[in-house]
Amino acid sequence: MTTQGFTVPDRWKWFTESRYGLFLHWGPYAQYGRGEQVLFREHLNQQEYAEAAARWNPVHFDPELWADTAKKAGFKYACLTTRHHDGYCLWDSAYTDYSSAKQAPGRDFVREYVDAFRKAGLRIGLYYSWIDWRLPAYFDGPEKDPEGWRKVRDYLHNQVRELLSNYGQIDHFFFDGVWPRNADDLRSVELMEEMRRLQPNILINNRLGYSMERQGYRADGGAGAGDSDTLGDFGTPEHLVEVDRTRLWESCQVSTWRLWSHVIGERWRPADTLLDLLCECAEKGGEHGGNLLLNCGPTADGQLPPQFVERALEIGRWLEVHGEAVYGSDGGSLTEFVTRGRQTISGNNLYLIIRFWDGRPEMRLPDLATPVTGVTLLTTGQKLEFEQTEDGVIIRGLPIEAPTRLFPVIRVECESRPQANEWGRQRLWEGDPSRVAEWARGQRGTSVYLDGRER
Known part of the structure; x- marks a missing residue:
């Protein structure tokens, strides 16, 4: 697979073929039910928070059930927050006792997650936060506290090495929370080189900090579109779908209205909105990646929220029928189709993902220049009649009622890879x-x- 400026190596093609990953924000912050950053946002007492974290014991955590649900929902990989900004570790770290292994649970949750998800056939991703709100030296930095900063940086590097040394193959690594440091402070470039030595096939995201020493390296280090031009393997637009023209990318999105971890009273996006995010990523992906990393915040006692499970499984059932329009697709938006829905391309097929079903028996698909050999309503398997002219294709025989509550899909089979005419290549505005x-x-x-x- 080729992108503008580089060819995706074979070891990373799983990422472009997957299109759909599960993000898991989980830690002792779930006890508060007010978001993963409640410690900082509400300026809670640090010692009281730590004591509550040490008591946290999610007795209903069942990683095999999580993995089974993720597989049924159609996810192809997952990424777990091994340590968020509060500093609590979900694994048995040799460098701190502030962890699930050494406190109340007495369990290495990263180990259990990795084993269960790998057994279910999903690729493994790990999230790790640079920032640690407990450590003054992180915020004082090397200028104000050079010795304290050196200890913090060694701690961060050691933990990353630990995660990449003790849990088998790690496919995907998601850094977060650079502010207020930069790549030179963190020595993130050197760490990335060490990570590749430990895990030659790993994909590393772009939240690695801006480097004054190495011109050209830029990264946002937090929420936003993921501005890194060259550092890291994939861009990470957050809360939005924005194509990165220079690399692979995945949009990380919440399944609720705003927050990432479990929140009591949060509003949930409906299944069609979540599915549309996936289809938008696939449509806009081109050959650059175009993945959706959809988040779930498990409850404090270790369960996937039923609201999430309901929506995820509905999308999973849709993917069982229509997955060929998403998995391994090469983007779409071939012709002007915004009045109907979205498009993706795979091989010689153009997929029409219908967001708006109007109940009319005919549909006009303008500007498709490649000869069409067949048209199928993928949702039901029904072969549809069609007529092709120099202006496009008229598809006939569509049912009045939408054949699925989510998005029906029409597969347009072509003699060769679908191409558009001049009008299709040049759009409105x-x-x-x-x-x-x-x-x-x-x-x-x-x-x-x-x-x-x-x-």
Whole structure:
């Protein structure tokens, strides 16, 4: 698979074929039910928070059930927050006792997660936060506290090495929370090189900090579109879908309205909205990645919220039928189709993902230039009649009622990889405006009057 400027190596093709990953924000902050950053956002007492974290014991955590649900929901990989900004570790770290292994649970949750998800056939991702709100030296930095900063940086590097040395193959690594440090402070470039030595096939995200020493390295280090041009393997637009033209990318999105961890009273996005995010990523992906990393915040006692499970499994059932339009697709938006839905391409097939089903028996697909050999309503398997002209394709025989509560999909089978005509390549508000002038001039004239004739 080729992108603009680079070829995706074979070891990373699993990422472009997956399209859909599960993000898991989970830790002692779930006890508060007010978001994963409650310690900082509400300026809680540090010692009281730590004592509550040490008592946290999610007795209903069943990693095999999580993995089984993720597989049924159609996810192909997952990423667990091994340590968020509060500093609590979900594994048996040799460098601190502030962990699930050494406090109340007495369990290595990362080990259990990795084993269960790998057994279920999912790729393994780990999230790790640079920032630790407990450690003053992180915020004082090397200028104010050089010795304290050195100890903190060694701690961070050692924990990353630990995670990549003790849990088998790690496929995906998601850094977060650089602020207020930068890549030079963190020595993130050197750490990334060490990570590749430990895990040659790993994909590392772009939240690695800005480097003054190495011109050209840029990264956002937090929420946003993921501005890194060259550092890291994939971009991480957060709360939005934004194509990274220079690398692989995945949009990380919440399944609720805003927060990442379990929140009491949070509102949930409906299944069609979540599915549309996945389809948007696939459509916009081109050959750059275009994945969705959809978040779930498990409850404090270790369960996946039923609201999430209900929505995820509904999408999973849709993917069982329509997955070929998403998994391994090469993006779409081949022709003007916003009035109907989204498009993806895989091989010689163009997939029409219908967001708006109008109940009419015919559908016009403009601007497809490649000869069509067949049209199938993928949702039901029904073969549809079609007529192709130089202006596009007319598809006939569509049912009045939408054949699925979510998005019906039509597969348009072509003689070769689908290509658009000039109108399909140049869209509304884009391209050469002279084509619009010629269109208007040739079909109605030049004047403001009804018949287009000058008076």
